[in-house]
Amino acid sequence: MMAADQTVHGVPPSLSAKVVGSFAYFTVKDRLPTILTKVIDTIHRNKNKFFEEYGEEGIQAEKQTISLLSKLRNELQTDKPILALTDGLHDTEAWNQYLQRHQGVQRDQESVSWFKSPWLYVECYMYRRIQEALWLNPPISDYDVFNEGKTQSFFESQQAVMALCTYLEGINKNMEGLSKNQLLEHFNKLLLVSLWGNKCDLSISAGQENSQKMSPIDSLDSLQPFILVNDSNMVWSTLISAQRPGQSGKVTAGRVDIVLDNAGFELVTDLVLADFLVSSGLAREIHFHCKSIPWFVSDVTANDFQWTIQQTMAANHKWMSKSGYQWKIYVKEGVWSYHDHCFWTQPHEFCDMAADAPDLYATLQEADLVLLKGDLNYRKLTGDRDWDHTVGFDTALRGFGPAPLCSLRTLKANVQVGLQLGQGEKLTSQDPDWMTSGKYAVIQFYSPKSEQ
Ligand SMILES: O=P(O)(O)OC[C@H]1O[C@](O)(CO)[C@@H](O)[C@@H]1O
Numbered sequence: 249m250m251a252a253d254q255t256v257h258g259v260p261p262s263l264s265a266k267v268v269g270s271f272a273y274f275t276v277k278d279r280l281p282t283i284l285t286k287v288i289d290t291i292h293r294n295k296n297k298f299f300e301e302y303g304e305e306g307i308q309a310e311k312q313t314i315s316l317l318s319k320l321r322n323e324l325q326t327d328k329p330i331l332a333l334t335d336g337l338h339d340t341e342a343w344n345q346y347l348q349r350h351q352g353v354q355r356d357q358e359s360v361s362w363f364k365s366p367w368l369y370v371e372c373y374m375y376r377r378i379q380e381a382l383w384l385n386p387p388i389s390d391y392d393v394f395n396e397g398k399t400q401s402f403f404e405s406q407q408a409v410m411a412l413c414t415y416l417e418g419i420n421k422n423m424e425g426l427s428k429n430q431l432l433e434h435f436n437k438l439l440l441v442s443l444w445g446n447k448c449d450l451s452i453s454a455g456q457e458n459s460q461k462m463s464p465i466d467s468l469d470s471l472q473p474f475i476l477v478n479d480s481n482m483v484w485s486t487l488i489s490a491q492r493p494g495q496s497g498k499v500t501a502g503r504v505d506i507v508l509d510n511a512g513f514e515l516v517t518d519l520v521l522a523d524f525l526v527s528s529g530l531a532r533e534i535h536f537h538c539k540s541i542p543w544f545v546s547d548v549t550a551n552d553f554q555w556t557i558q559q560t561m562a563a564n565h566k567w568m569s570k571s572g573y574q575w576k577i578y579v580k581e582g583v584w585s586y587h588d589h590c591f592w593t594q595p596h597e598f599c600d601m602a603a604d605a606p607d608l609y610a611t612l613q614e615a616d617l618v619l620l621k622g623d624l625n626y627r628k629l630t631g632d633r634d635w636d637h638t639v640g641f642d643t644a645l646r647g648f649g650p651a652p653l654c655s656l657r658t659l660k661a662n663v664q665v666g667l668q669l670g671q672g673e674k675l676t677s678q679d680p681d682w683m684t685s686g687k688y689a690v691i692q693f694y695s696p697k698s699e700q
């Protein structure tokens with residue numbers, strides 16, 4: 249396996265908090281402890297609920313969990329070594345092996361620790377340790393500490409969700425009569441809505457309210473200048489070329505996998521896109537990939553996925569509830585399916601997937617197109633390394649390419665590849681925070697087929 253923090257064969261080092269003043273440094277120093285403090289507060293605020301549900305045992309669990317989390321925060325803030333996990337879950341061994349791998353390659357006798365090791369690793373590790381703290385306290389093991397924020401962000405985006413479902417209804421109603429160009433136009437719009445939906449995550453704001461208030465369709469034009477790379481035409485042609493004549497002479501389309509990111513408004517934009525892909529015949533089936541534990545504050549779990557569909561169905565708005573019912577039918581009929589895999593909540597760069605999660609890699613190879621939402625997926629695609637901005641996306645993927653894939657990401661971390669010569673420098677001079685503000689975005693495509 250590749251060393252974590254050295255330049256090997258032209259591969260740049262991982263971003264890390266050891267670079268004082270870097271965004272990684274600022275995140276580990278300030279944002280992660282803030283998130284941990286909020287988690288502690290949330291658990292404490294729910295003390296009565298735990299008592300009502302589990303009696304005295306619930307209170308003990310609340311205290312114990314808080315004490316483990318306070319210890320975790322202290323380890324982080326004092327740059328203690330990363331510790332092996334002790335909770336015996338099905339992925340514990342994989343995490344501990346990953347730690348050993350890092351201990352094996354660490355130079356200069358430095359320990360594997362919060363400020364010295366790769367930022368991607370330690371940030372993922374923090375969320376896994378939160379899970380451990382809860383898991384070790386059985387009555388509250390399944391408690392999702394981020395649930396309140398995720399449901400709040402869904403409810404605060406209601407106006408935008410209604411507008412989006414109304415727009416979707418308008419398309420679906422007239423689907424038969426649409427020309428190919430009109431279809432392409434709708435496709436582009438809904439792809440952009442899903443892209444900008446990624447602005448609404450909760451971890452960048454350390455859990456602060458971050459919902460969509462405006463109609464998402466209306467803001468698309470004004471956001472166009474902020475898209476730094478737009479490969480949407482390749483996404484479209486991949487979908488078209490996956491269409492094949494079926495048995496009855498009817499065209500069958502390909503399978504699209506969507507690696508989801510955040511719950512709340514972003515998830516709705518992804519479901520709307522998925523609905524359109526199926527109803528237009530651009531996709532035959534959609535496989536959604538979600539997280540198996542609460543992750544990076546706002547990421548979608550199985551529970552969030554089901555809950556969002558239920559809430560959409562239950563809405564007091566004709567087109568919103570119609571959409572919700574349709575989504576439930578898609579799930580019931582298997583046109584949409586939900587999958588989770590523990591690799592998504594591990595710290596690996598995606599170039600390790602073929603070796604470390606071969607079953608997941610094989611699943612993705614069956615897709616005709618994989619859409620990967622959000623910033624964290626982009627960091628994992630590119631290994632969260634200090635790449636030059638002009639390095640090609642294909643180079644940064646370092647062999648990861650189970651199927652044609654596309655990242656839909658607003659920039660919230662300082663890694664960005666595939667730009668034109670001088671483009672990064674120009675952005676830095678105009679807008680020094682361009683890589684971390686969530687104001688810019690990319691639709692970046694890669695196909696292993698073009699390499700054959
Ligand atoms: O939900 P997203 O788009 O993956 O964003 C989460 C991102 O926000 C951050 O918290 C910003 O540092 C990153 O850790 C992470 O990449």
Ligand SMILES: [Mn+2]
Pocket residue numbers: 449451509510544546547622624
């Ligand atoms: Mn996220």
